[in-house]
Amino acid sequence: MSSAPDGGSSEGVVGYRIGFRPCSYDPDVFSPRVRAELPCRHLSASGVSASIVPADGSGGYDVVVFQKAYAKRDLELAAEVAARGTKVVFDLCDNHFYDPDPRPEQVARVARLREMIARADVVSVSTPEVGKLIEDKPVVVVDDAVELPPFGPWARRRAAAHRRDHPLRIVWQGQRGTKVPRSGMYSLTKLVPHLEALHSELPLRLTVIGNSPDAFRSILGAARFPVSYVPWRRRTFAGRFAAHDICVIPIDVNPFTICKSNNRPVLAIMLGVPVVADLIPSYAELQDFVTFAGDADGQWASAIRSYATDADLARQHVEDGQRYVRATYTPERVVSQWSMVLRAALRSGSTA
Numbered sequence: 001m002s003s004a005p006d007g008g009s010s011e012g013v014v015g016y017r018i019g020f021r022p023c024s025y026d027p028d029v030f031s032p033r034v035r036a037e038l039p040c041r042h043l044s045a046s047g048v049s050a051s052i053v054p055a056d057g058s059g060g061y062d063v064v065v066f067q068k069a070y071a072k073r074d075l076e077l078a079a080e081v082a083a084r085g086t087k088v089v090f091d092l093c094d095n096h097f098y099d100p101d102p103r104p105e106q107v108a109r110v111a112r113l114r115e116m117i118a119r120a121d122v123v124s125v126s127t128p129e130v131g132k133l134i135e136d137k138p139v140v141v142v143d144d145a146v147e148l149p150p151f152g153p154w155a156r157r158r159a160a161a162h163r164r165d166h167p168l169r170i171v172w173q174g175q176r177g178t179k180v181p182r183s184g185m186y187s188l189t190k191l192v193p194h195l196e197a198l199h200s201e202l203p204l205r206l207t208v209i210g211n212s213p214d215a216f217r218s219i220l221g222a223a224r225f226p227v228s229y230v231p232w233r234r235r236t237f238a239g240r241f242a243a244h245d246i247c248v249i250p251i252d253v254n255p256f257t258i259c260k261s262n263n264r265p266v267l268a269i270m271l272g273v274p275v276v277a278d279l280i281p282s283y284a285e286l287q288d289f290v291t292f293a294g295d296a297d298g299q300w301a302s303a304i305r306s307y308a309t310d311a312d313l314a315r316q317h318v319e320d321g322q323r324y325v326r327a328t329y330t331p332e333r334v335v336s337q338w339s340m341v342l343r344a345a346l347r348s349g350s351t352a
């Protein structure tokens with residue numbers, strides 16, 4: 001497995017036509033923005049001819065990156081472009097192989113996934129954990145491009161928030177996820193008893209910004225502390241999220257969640273909200289700016305309390321984390337990593 005340097009070099013890629021075919025053309029879907037749209041933008045700014053492949057698959061390219069796209073039409077398109085000599089990259093940012101209770105549609109999906117990987121010249125992945133799932137293909141780790149929100153007075157409001165006469169405002173954001181294995185919103189289940197215990201001494205309220213009011217009601221409907229649900233909207237998300245004191249990211253570690261990237265704590269930090277989370281491999285680099293909890297009695301409550309009672313700690317973690325993210329997850333890093341993928345594909349002698 002390879003990882004890219006951070007020099008921002010697009011050497012060996014300029015002059016070639018690069019197309020990104022996203023898994024969705026919906027602008028509200030996260031992964032196409034950070035693994036297709038933003039890479040195109042940064043590569044283009046560096047002089048590389050990079051663009052989004054039209055939904056009908058038209059256009060001439062030297063390399064096509066199939067960004068988590070492996071529907072039947074994607075497989076057909078991969079075969080068509082490979083027959084014309086175009087190199088194929090497959091980009092995977094989740095463990096789509098894993099399902100502990102395989103259903104016929106899931107079996108068919110995994111079969112398509114394996115077929116797309118077989119057709120690819122190179123596979124790019126979002127984390128080393130995803131890379132471990134790929135066999136017999138060159139693999140390059142490429143971080144999610146950081147989608148920086150517009151910066152306002154949010155960080156200053158974080159400090160003021162601790163001089164409050166209202167409950168501690170806790171926020172969780174994400175997708176519905178699955179019950180088995182437990183992921184997404186369903187991982188809030190493990191947090192409920194910890195928040196109930198903490199609420200008895202430190203009044204709090206939890207806001208869920210998500211995509212499933214039904215899951216919210218089933219998980220938190222009987223919670224013994226105030227809860228509220230806000231539908232995720234791209235236009236309003238940043239402002240709503242930044243109005244909170246602490247972000248929580250409980251994770252049930254399993255073969256699916258262990259492959260996740262660090263985009264959620266990074267986004268929270270960039271919006272000025274300190275983070276308490278469970279630890280997975282991709283989060284480890286943020287250990288100086290995130291408070292990690294655990295499943296032992298009292299750990300979640302203690303971690304949340306550390307920010308709730310120490311405004312200086314909360315502010316320092318956010319400010320240090322923002323400096324780290326700005327210095328590390330640069331457009332140059334995006335260009336460097338994707339250029340490594342594209343050079344590997346262009347050098348490949350196989351279009352199978």
